Amino acid sequence: MTRQDRILIVEDEPKIARLVADYLEGSRFASHHLGHGDEVLPWLAEADEGTMPDLVLLDLMLPGTDGLTLCREIRQRWPRVPIIMLTARVEEVDRLLGLELGADDYICKPFSPREVVARVKAVLRRSRAAQEPSVAASDLILDDDGWRALADGQDLGLTAVEFQLLRVMMHAPGRIFSRDQLMDHMYRDHRIVSERTVDSHIKKLRRKVADIWPDREIIRSVYGVGYKYQPEE
Structure with a gap:
């Protein structure tokens, strides 16, 4: 049986997190939800091969450690884990995708959960090797x-x-x-x-x-x- 891709949802609004998780799971993704910024780095540090996410959906505004800090830390410690930022702050977009943080994509709130699923699939496709020689x-x-x-x-x-x-x-x-x-x-x-x-x-x-x-x-x-x-x- 093919392993499901695992998505870590970091979102402090439970209703939004549950809605996104339902749509991801309906598209045959496995998901895990964390609602507090301080939980994220310890959880990733303890993750093994069976639980390490294939992609992180990361809200910008979080209690505890904020999304910008988490994006920077994840990029430094797990550079090949793709990150999609969820943000209501359009003015942060260039920073999210650019020099300082290097998120792989962003989605502005409010969003359609179908759009989230489509973006997740697109980023995962980009982040994996095409079947061509090195x-x-x-x-x-x-x-x-x-x-x-x-x-x-x-x-x-x-x-x-x-x-x-x-x-x-x-x-x-x-x-x-x-x-x-x-x-x-x-x-x-x-x-x-x-x-x-x-x-x-x-x-x-x-x-x-x-x-x-x-x-x-x-x-x-x-x-x-x-x-x-x-x-x-």
């Missing part, structure tokens, strides 16, 4: 099976969106991708996000590469056009 260039390897990027054997710890951006560009070295083209690869539902969101993901990706290769540049900006993967001139 891509390698020089000492940088993309491991599609593990959804990892390895520089000289060291895991860059990319988010699903960062991995997808790097993967798209590495498949076409030297090709210039506009921000709109990159957004189409990041968000297949063609939602409208600002170009600044793409820039933030690229900046964070570059910083992770620079942590291992401080003297090498692999993603280059083309002024007024977009970005390209080109490790050497």
